[in-house]
Amino acid sequence: MSGAPGAGRPVKTLDAANLEIRLGGKLVVDGVDCTVPAGALSALVGPNGAGKSTLLRALAGVVPVRTGTVLWEGRDLLRRPRRDRARIAALAEQESGTDAPLTVRDVVSLGTMPHRSLLGFGTSDDDAEVTAALRTAGVPELADRLFNELSGGQRQRVQLARALAQRPQLLLLDEPTNHLDPHAQLTTLALLRELAGSGIAVVAALHDLTHAAAHCDHVIVLSGGTVVAAGDPRTVLTAELIREVYGVQAHVLVHPATGRPLIALSLPSPANAAAPRLEASA
Ligand SMILES: Nc1ncnc2c1ncn2[C@@H]1O[C@H](COP(=O)(O)OP(=O)(O)OP(=O)(O)O)[C@@H](O)[C@H]1O
Numbered sequence: 001m002s003g004a005p006g007a008g009r010p011v012k013t014l015d016a017a018n019l020e021i022r023l024g025g026k027l028v029v030d031g032v033d034c035t036v037p038a039g040a041l042s043a044l045v046g047p048n049g050a051g052k053s054t055l056l057r058a059l060a061g062v063v064p065v066r067t068g069t070v071l072w073e074g075r076d077l078l079r080r081p082r083r084d085r086a087r088i089a090a091l092a093e094q095e096s097g098t099d100a101p102l103t104v105r106d107v108v109s110l111g112t113m114p115h116r117s118l119l120g121f122g123t124s125d126d127d128a129e130v131t132a133a134l135r136t137a138g139v140p141e142l143a144d145r146l147f148n149e150l151s152g153g154q155r156q157r158v159q160l161a162r163a164l165a166q167r168p169q170l171l172l173l174d175e176p177t178n179h180l181d182p183h184a185q186l187t188t189l190a191l192l193r194e195l196a197g198s199g200i201a202v203v204a205a206l207h208d209l210t211h212a213a214a215h216c217d218h219v220i221v222l223s224g225g226t227v228v229a230a231g232d233p234r235t236v237l238t239a240e241l242i243r244e245v246y247g248v249q250a251h252v253l254v255h256p257a258t259g260r261p262l263i264a265l266s267l268p269s270p271a272n273a274a275a276p277r278l279e280a281s282a
Contacts, residue, residue: 013037014059014170014201016075021051021058021225028054030225032068036215036218038201041192042214043233046168046222047203047246052205053094056172059203060091072170084150086114090168092159093258094175104142104150104158111165129165137161138187138210152179160188164195171195172206177211189215213237213252214260221245236280243268 021029029051036042044052057063059070060164062076069187070077073090078090090111100108111133134140137160142237149157156179163171176192177185188210196217203220206212212219212233213262219233223245229236242250248265255262 011074014203015069015071015074016059017069017071019055019058019070020066021054021063022066023054023063028225029058029065032091032225032227034220034227034230036170036201036203036220039196039199040201040217041215042194042201042218042220043206043216044220044222045207045212045237050222051225052222053174054225056091056203056205057093057176057187058253059170060089060172062091073196074258083114086166088135088168089170090163090166091172092156092163092174092176098148099281102147104134104145104161107147107158107167108143108161111162124184129167130161133161133165134158136152136164137193138184138191150159153184156180157184157188159199160191169200171200171202173202175207175251177204179208182205185211196273209237209242209250209263209265210261213263214255214258237261 016032019029019032020027032051032055044055046052054063058065059077061082065078076089077085094147108130109126114131116126131143132142134143139154139157139159139161142154142158147155150158156176160173160176163173173190173192177188178189192202192204193215204216206216216233219230219236220227221229221236221241228245229241238253239252240252242248242263242265247268249268251264253262253264254260
């Protein structure tokens, strides 16, 4: 996948080359090359265990890579001091919890740490940043609640706020919509598009292929720790690729209200094959 630089205007990109990651002695990311442009919303899709979370964690420098490079604007991201790296890349993980009785405001303010003085003192600017991040993530009313008393969907949005408070240039999100209700899913996807439009490189691991096709500019398809396809979701997410990667039957339809792709899935069983079909365009 690649970003088309605007005429004469340099576009910030993340370039990962030949990444290999071993966990527990097992090769879980195997020779991954990918390019993620700023100003675009990129989806990372693939079956359970494909290596999506591991790849996102590696791009954020949370898990060590065995071989390969990750460049941000042509400079090695992973070898930068942790604080510098955290000023560039923020990761919102799938599951997060804490035993400490932290309020939501405490959790989100952790995102401002890379921008604080070396002594770690916060400023009124940091407070304003936290308030703005809570508002942007749509959860200002949760500020004084205890984080570990929140629902899964509320935690997910607070984690997004924490990542936003980090003021990243590269925002890495592991299944940012999986705990959210339909309205919250769509508002979150719209927010990610808006963030990408403001120049941030946004990469989200997603399981919902309609979300990837209808809302994202780019898609990276990971299977067995390897990139099997990448590019414009409308050309990459074909029925054939979906069958090969997920073993399910796909019909790529057109959403009657939005005109965007709508990917209807079914198991490739004889019963389904005999069932009445929706009109398919692919
Ligand atoms: N700490 C670990 N030690 C050993 N193996 C691990 C560890 N963490 C993950 N794995 C393995 O690495 C592989 C990739 O896991 P990963 O969580 O990156 O996949 P994923 O694509 O994010 O999956 P999912 O869609 O289920 O979240 C899996 O086979 C998993 O079992």
